[in-house]
Amino acid sequence: MKLPESFYLNPDVLYLSRNLLGKYLFTYIDGVTTGGYIIETEAYNGIIDRASHSFGNRITPRTKTMFMQGGIAYVYLCYGIHEMFNVVTSVEGQPHAILIRAIQPTEGLDVMLYRRNMLKLKPNITSGPGSVAKALGITRNINAISLQSDVLWIEDRGLTFKDEEIAAVPRVGVDYAGDDASLPYRFYVKGNPYVSKPNK
Numbered sequence: 001m002k003l004p005e006s007f008y009l010n011p012d013v014l015y016l017s018r019n020l021l022g023k024y025l026f027t028y029i030d031g032v033t034t035g036g037y038i039i040e041t042e043a044y045n046g047i048i049d050r051a052s053h054s055f056g057n058r059i060t061p062r063t064k065t066m067f068m069q070g071g072i073a074y075v076y077l078c079y080g081i082h083e084m085f086n087v088v089t090s091v092e093g094q095p096h097a098i099l100i101r102a103i104q105p106t107e108g109l110d111v112m113l114y115r116r117n118m119l120k121l122k123p124n125i126t127s128g129p130g131s132v133a134k135a136l137g138i139t140r141n142i143n144a145i146s147l148q149s150d151v152l153w154i155e156d157r158g159l160t161f162k163d164e165e166i167a168a169v170p171r172v173g174v175d176y177a178g179d180d181a182s183l184p185y186r187f188y189v190k191g192n193p194y195v196s197k198p199n200k
Contacts, residue, residue: 001155001156001157002147002148002153002154002155002156003023003147003153003154003155003156005071005148007071008070008071008087008088008089008090008147009069009070009071009089009090009091010089010090011090011091011094011096013043013044013045013046013089013090013096013097013098014043014045014185016043016087016089016096016098017041017042017043017098017185017187018041018166018168018187020038020041020087020098020100020154021038021039021040021041021161021166021187021188021189022037022038022039022159022160022161022189023037023038023154023155023156023157023159024036024037024038024106024154024155024156024157024159025037025038025100025103025132025136025153025154026107026136026152026153026154026155027136027137027138027151027152028150028151028152029136029137029151030137032108032111033107033108034105034107034108034111034112034135034136034137035103035105035106035107035108035136036103036104036105036106036107036126037103037104037106037157037159038100038102038103038154039102039103039104039188039189039192039194039195040100040101040102040103040186040187040188040189040192040194040195040196041098041099041100041101041186041187041188042098042099042101042171042172042185042186042187043096043098043185043186043187044086044096044097044098044099044185045096045185046066046090046094046095046096047095049177049180050176050177050178050179050180050181051171051174051176051177051180051181051185052066052095052097053066053076053097054066054067054095054097062076063095065088065143065144066086066088066095066096066097067092067093067094067095068088068092068144069088069091069092070087070088070089070090070091070096071088071089071146071147071148072088072144072145072146072147073085073086073087073088073138073142073143073144073145073147073152074086074087074088074097074143074144075133075138075139075140075142075143076140076143077140078129078130081130082129082130082133082134083130083133083134083138083139083140084099084129084130084133085099085100085129085132085133085136085138086098086099086100087100087147087154099129100129100132101128101129101132101172101186101188101196102126102127102128102129102131102132102188102192102194102195102196103126103132103194104126104192104194105121105125105126105135105194109121111137112125112126112135112136113125115134115135115136115137116131116134116135123193123194126194127194127195127196128196129196138152161189165189165190166187166188166189166190167187167188167190167198167199168184168185168186168187169184169186169188169199170182170183170184170185170186171183171185171186172186172196172197
């Protein structure tokens with residue numbers, strides 16, 4: 001069952017980021033369904049978060065998607081190479097977003113292997129946000145698409161994790177954000193081999 005639109009409108013981006021763990025992320029692209037369940041996320045807390053693209057109420061052609069009502073995709077290009085998929089949350093004008101950093105693949109593995117140019121299944125197939133997007137065929141062509149669509153959606157299949165099974169640690173690659181870089185805004189399932197960077 002797809003997550004209801006109301007799920008994404010909660011203003012607590014940390015709550016949502018933690019509770020996306022165990023939810024299933026799917027795409028239906030080129031006639032093929034691919035996906036798996038989310039095991040690593042990063043929260044970005046809008047205009048007060050120095051690590052966020054929208055910090056300081058920055059509205060640009062790229063970031064305007066973040067300011068829309070929650071329940072859509074924010075897809076951007078990182079370092080001119082990697083597409084990155086984020087879930088936009090909260091109400092219109094409050095640019096919260098959650099980066100999907102890793103999933104455990106469960107469906108369409110052969111297609112994901114092809115997209116990742118891999119011959120056999122290894123954890124790095126969907127470990128790291130660039131890998132997730134590439135494996136699932138997510139590009140900027142579907143930026144701002146609704147997560148209620150038949151192209152990209154998130155399902156609740158009843159998989160949950162206890163608090164003691166989840167790590168809350170600093171985000172990756174945001175050293176420029178000063179004190180905000182050390183905030184425990186990254187969540188992942190402990191011991192899962194698909195986690196991009198287990199906390200040391």
